[in-house]
Amino acid sequence: MSQEKEITIYDIARLLGISASTVSRGLQNHPAVNIKTRQLIADTARKLGYRSNNFATSLRKQKTGTIGAIIHELHSEFVISALAGIEKITNAAGYDLIIGHSSETMAKEIANAHNLFNKRVDGLIASLAYDTTDLQHFEPFFRKKIPVVFFDRVEESDNGIQIVIDNFKAAYDATVHLIQQKCTRIAHSTANLQRNVYSERLKGYRQALQNYGLPYTPEWTFVNDQSREAIRDMVHRIVAMDPRPDAIFLTNDFCAAVSIQVFRELGLRIPQDIAVVGFNNDTISQLMEPQITTINYPGNEIGEIAAKCLIDQLNNPAEANLHRRIVIDSGLIIRSSTLRTGRPGGPAAEGPSLAHFS
Structure with a gap:
């Protein structure tokens, strides 16, 4: 034929x-x-x-009309909502979106960056993988003045815009809320501490303990891969401790939901025996019984802002990769997984001021 x-x-x-x-x-x-x-x-x-013939048009205009996005996880509600925000803005501006998935590995992130560079994307939006240690693979974009915007998981750099929340303050507020609920033995579940989101949350948690006169107990900080199996193992270890923590702050709502499920399987009541705080305000936080106290992490808004910043740079090439950090508001959402005293209490309304720690 x-x-x-x-x-x-x-x-x-x-x-x-x-x-x-x-x-x-x-x-x-x-x-x-x-x-x-x-x-x-x-x-x-x-x-x-x-x-x-887009290829011929691209050669003529020196533009492809495409924007690349590198994301670290496809099963995250936060990432999906951020992508929706990115797509809304890029589509309205007349750009097609090419998505690369790093599967939480630096090796795949590097491959995605090289692939998108060779596809001549006009700009790039990225959230770093679990084990990324440097930004060397983004250097070709910086050298060519191709604008890059990082969101959520970022790395210190002199190039590119960073869109983040104040992870330190969010963790501080969550921990203070637990203290206000008469919790005195507060554990923390986190992930790879070379990632800004996890290291800053650990610092906020520790600062809250210090400000309120509670000791930091290293054995109560659990660094794991945030998988269901890792959380189950952590919960079993917590239940076996003496003294046992009476609260735990976790760095995402999925892990908080799994921990509640396992604590209840082992006979503990939430929040009477152990209070639980999550992070992200994913849908699961409202579907659990009890509903989960969490930090609002507005993925859609972050995605929209990241895309708008990129489009602004494409329209003003002289500003490409000028370094700046944009901090998006987040806030503590108090639900029944932590209410032990029968009153919400402000996340940082009482006790020492946070101002000199920010």
Whole structure:
């Protein structure tokens, strides 16, 4: 079977009895071509199966009309909502989105970065993998003045915009809330501490303990891969401790939900025996019984802001990769998984001021 001939603007022009340049302008919705002719050209192109030659257009304009996004996890509600925000803004600006998934490994992140660079994306939005140690693989973008925006998981750099929340303050507020609920033995479950989100939350947790005169107990800080199996193992270890922690602050809601499930399997009541705080305000935090106290992490808003920052740089190339950090508001959402005293209490309304620690 012979391959069907590719339709060109010359075929459309010949059929309609107009010039190829008029067809070209009409397909680009140029106002120099009257609206009826534009519609006729578009209808004819669709019927004939015409495909625009984006590659040739890209070479001519030195732009591909594409934006790359590298994300670390496809099963995260936060990442999915951030991607929705990114897609909304990039689509409205006329860009296509190419998504690379690092599967939480630096090796795949490097491969994604090289692939997107070679695809000549006009800009890049990225959230770093679990084990990423440096930004060397983003250097080709920086050198070419291709704008890069990092969100959520970031690394210190002189290049690129960073979109984050104040993880230190969020963790501080969560821990203070537990203290206000008369918890005195507070554990913390976290992940790879070379990632900013986890290291800053640990610092906020420790600062709250210090400010309120509670000792930091290293055995009550659990660093793991945040898998269901790791959380089950952690809960069993906590239940076997003497003295046993009476509260735990976890760095995502999935882990908080798993821990509640296992604590209850082992006969503990939530929050009477152990209070639980999660992070992200994922849907599961409201579906659990009891509902989970958590930190609001507005993924959609963060994605939209990241994309707007990138589009702004594309429209103003002189500003590409000028370093700045944008901090998005978050807040503690108090629910029944922590309410031991029968009153919410402000997250940092009492006790020492946080101002000199920020």
